[in-house]
Amino acid sequence: MSRSYISPGRWRQQSIPYIFIAPALVMFSIWVLWPIADSLIISVYHWNGMSKARYVGLHNYRELFESNSFWRSIVNNILWLILMLLAPVFGLLAALVLNQKILGMRLAKTLFFFPFVLSQVVIGLVFSWFYQPDGGLLNVLLNHIGVHGVAILSNPHIVTFGIIAAGLWPQTAYCMILYLTGLNNLNPELIEAGRLDGARGWPLLWNVVLPQLRPATFIALVVTVIGSLRSFDLVAIMTSGGPFGSSSVLAWLMYQQAIGNFRLGYGAAIGVVLFGIMAIFIAFFLWRILRDVAR
Secondary structure, eight states: OOOOOOOHHHHHHHHHHHHHHHHHHHHHIIIIIHHHHHHHHHTTEEOOSSSOOEEOTTHHHHHHHTOHHHHHHHHHHHHHHHHHTHHHHHHHHHHHHHTSOOTTHHHHHHHHHHHHHSOHHHHHHHHHHHTOTTTOHHHHHHHTTTOOOOOGGGOTTTHHHHHHHHHHHHHHHHHHHHHHHHHHTOOHHHHHHHHHTTOOSHHHIIIIIHHHTHHHHHHHHHHHHHHHHTOOHHHHHHTTTOSTTTTOOHHHHHHIIIIISOOHHHHHHHHHHHHHHHHHHHHHHHHHHHHHHHO
């Protein structure tokens, strides 16, 4: 029975990819896999970060699912997820308008993209000033139509929508850039064939243009969904989860419990739940990618 033999030169050639990828795998394990595993471990302990950790089993999870703050945060995260999906739609509309060859469009593209390069802290501060009941630009404009003193960030019924609007601003700019790149890479022969067949306006967009923009749409959806689930910065800057916890999301609740209340075990449990929700969406998107590759 003959044994397969790999020459030293061929073995070195086959090992080169593993040598190059090894540093990335080590860093990924240290900074991603180990923190995930450590969070799972901490979530079954009662620990304030200083004294000795005490094993409590699933008590943190039971307390979490019985908490009104947790379910309020879940509802707010769902609102973030649903409304932030408007960003790809607005980004596509903006890209279709800005893709025209008209004088001044380069400047317009720069102005539309500008929000994306701003940090979330700056955007949070800008919209906080924008929403101010006294002297804020929004209320100045509303005063002209007879509406006075709308305190968006102080109203528990609409505060989450105000923060989401702030998040839509830079996310729309990002999606616009993705779609502009896709529009510049369209196959002109397919568009010309569609026009010869009589397609104009919406039929041309739906049947010829949008199918070619599927990669851009996929990336826009993935980034938007993940960003909406881990929303934290704007909530922290604009309301700190208030008023009365009405704008809290899971990421903020995790920070509040772990850092603010020194309940690291409970905060880790929130992090595990958030990771589980994100893992479901990531698995779905990966399944879609592998399915498209296999075709």
